[in-house]
Amino acid sequence: MFIKPDYNLKSIYDINLEELKNSGINAMLFDLDSTLMASKSGVYSKEVLEWLDKVRKDFFIAVVSNNKNPEYIEKVKKVSDFPLLFNAAKPETKAVTAFLKHHGVDVAKSVLVGDRPLTDVLCGKKLGCKTILVDSITADSEKKIVRFVRALERITVKR
Ligand SMILES: [Mg+2]
Known part of the structure; x- marks a missing residue:
């Protein structure tokens, strides 16, 4: 099975907001762990928050995360002022x-x-929306084994 994202980018900062806007996109849904914050950290960096503030001027923003850890969810809720879907x-x-x-x-x-x-x-x-694949936000500091597993999964990605 091959998966082809609409955009395959290094990071969220490489997303061309103008282009998305011009193509009629008005909502951005973000995965949380490794996309907007370091995995399981429960903390957004200042850069990410500033970038999100810019994004929300033109787009509805929300997080859709598979995480279902109650303590973690509470922690994230406290630092997020946009809709969140966990589990x-x-x-x-x-x-x-x-x-x-x-x-x-x-x-x-x-x-x-x-x-x-x-x-x-x-x-x-499956939803029928546009998709953007980004590298892990902490890619540069990840352990070798984590990078290896990521590389394996990316075999499914068609460039
Ligand atoms: Mg993730």
């Missing part, structure tokens, strides 16, 4: 679809941004 069960679409409906988001005008082809990008494909 999203990506690549399944049921929970994400209900979440989007609840927030009045048109999936056809949305983009899903994440670091995992087989969960994030696949979920976006």
